[in-house]
Amino acid sequence: MKPAPFEYHVPTTVEEALAHLRHYGGEAKVLAGGQSLMPLLNFRLSRPAALVDINRIGALSYIEEENGTLRLGALTRQRAIERSDVVRSRLPLLTEATALVGHLPIRTRGTIGGSLAHADPSAEYPAVLTALEGQVVARGAGGERILRPEEFFRTYLTTTLGPDEILTEVRLPIPPPGSGWAFEEFSRRHGDFALVGIAVLLLVEGTRCAKARLVAAGAGPVPARLRGAEEILERDGLTEQSFEAAAARAAELVEPDSDIHASAAFRRHLTRVFTLRALRKAARRIHGGH
Amino acid sequence: MAGPRTIHLTVNGAPREGWVEPRKLLVDFIREDLGLTGTHVGCEHGICGACTVLVNGEAARSCLMLAVQAAGAEVLTVEGLARDGTLHPLQEAFWEHHGLQCGFCTPGMLLTACDFLKDNPSPTEAEIREALSAVLCRCTGYQGIIKAVQAAAPKLRDAR
Structure with missing residues (x-):
């Protein structure tokens, strides 16, 4: 046996799951897709007293469009998102990012809520949530809290989710038609965690860039919204010169660490190169271009 | 519990x-x-x-x-995968195209390819490479494996 012993509960409702979490007072872990938690258990880096397996809570798996927002149940599998026609037509940024999450056999199990709650800063979904200015719904004994990305991500692998709360829903506003978007990342091998990933969303009015959203993954403790670079695009428009200026600014704004995978200097370099690539791609896609 | x-x-x-x-x-x-x-x-x-x-x-x-x-x-x-002593088309193709050497990764390769081809019955070589990056092979350099999946794809399509 690899994981240390744990009590195991398989609730079928969120209320039942919350009751289990309350009972263990922070000593239990929620098991969703398991693609990050199971390795930690196998190596006994995590030894929770109990696992609350939410995989049989069917009510947490859905993709619904409502009033300009896509609502995704936290347990929605990454592969379901990748295959979803409504996601592809309304939030192609999410489709593009999902294809970069791990590998196919990871995405069949991995969930959107699990990826966000795990809060690996080099993961794709935290950057997408930030770029879309989405929200997550956290349910606990006291009811629901609705959190914006800056209220949710605290630092590496850490969120403001309480030990007796469950992330139940992800809400992603659908950008207006004609917007440009791109998710570009660099990893050593396809499917590996990105050294740097860049999410871009360009909202246009006529020929003007009304709003730019630029987020870097893997270049700091939380997904980094690069406002200084966004301002350049909003002020100077969508030209090759402004893309280069914004990319250079992005490389200054990020706060990457050095680790065994890459030095901080290399991550800054990648931020500039991939911001530029993502901006060019996003600009080509404005008004349905490719 | x-x-x-x-x-x-x-x-x-x-x-x-x-x-x-x-x-x-x-x-x-x-x-x-x-x-x-x-x-x-x-x-x-x-x-x-x-x-x-x-x-x-x-x-x-x-x-x-x-x-x-x-x-x-x-x-x-x-x-x-095999039925009544007959190898699955993917197994047959791995045999034909030298898709394995030591065989350690082979079960994972076969089942990953199985699921991938269901979703994408006519994949490009690049798509096959991307799908098979989910499984590590340290013997073959993947060339034979990719050829095998390319060869099995039309057979599985026809068998549908």
Whole structure:
């Protein structure tokens, strides 16, 4: 046996799951897709007293469009998102990012809520949530809290989710038609965690860039919204010169660490190169271009 | 609720029963309890892909699932690919095109390819490479494996 012993509960409702979490007072872990938690258990880096397996809570798996927002149940599998026609037509940024999450056999199990709650800063979904200015719904004994990305991500692998709360829903506003978007990342091998990933969303009015959203993954403790670079695009428009200026600014704004995978200097370099690539791609896609 | 419990599942088309602790991984249940040692256990943290099986028709790392999570599920392992002594078209193609050398990654390669070709019956070479990056092979350099999947794709399409 690899994981240390744990009590195991398989609730079928969120209320039942919350009751289990309350009972263990922070000593239990929620098991969703398991693609990050199971390795930690196998190596006994995590030894929770109990696992609350939410995989049989069917009510947490859905993709619904409502009033300009896509609502995704936290347990929605990454592969379901990748295959979803409504996601592809309304939030192609999410489709593009999902294809970069791990590998196919990871995405069949991995969930959107699990990826966000795990809060690996080099993961794709935290950057997408930030770029879309989405929200997550956290349910606990006291009811629901609705959190914006800056209220949710605290630092590496850490969120403001309480030990007796469950992330139940992800809400992603659908950008207006004609917007440009791109998710570009660099990893050593396809499917590996990105050294740097860049999410871009360009909202246009006529020929003007009304709003730019630029987020870097893997270049700091939380997904980094690069406002200084966004301002350049909003002020100077969508030209090759402004893309280069914004990319250079992005490389200054990020706060990457050095680790065994890459030095901080290399991550800054990648931020500039991939911001530029993502901006060019996003600009080509404005008004349905490719 | 940490003690062993009974689970019922279908493995390679046959109903099976197990008596397992919740912490037992699906791959260890398959190998140790069911004696189906065709599924290999490599890295035990979801990187190498050798333990990939189909759970309800979808490729999944059996080292990242608990056996109790497979209760009620249909699991397909490499032993379930051949029918009545006839190799599955993917197995045939791996044989024909030198898709294996030591064979350690082969069960994971076959089942990953199986799920991938269901979704994408006419893949490009680039798409095959991307899909198979989910499984590590340290012998073949992947060339034979990619040729094998390319060769099996039309046969599986025709068999549908």
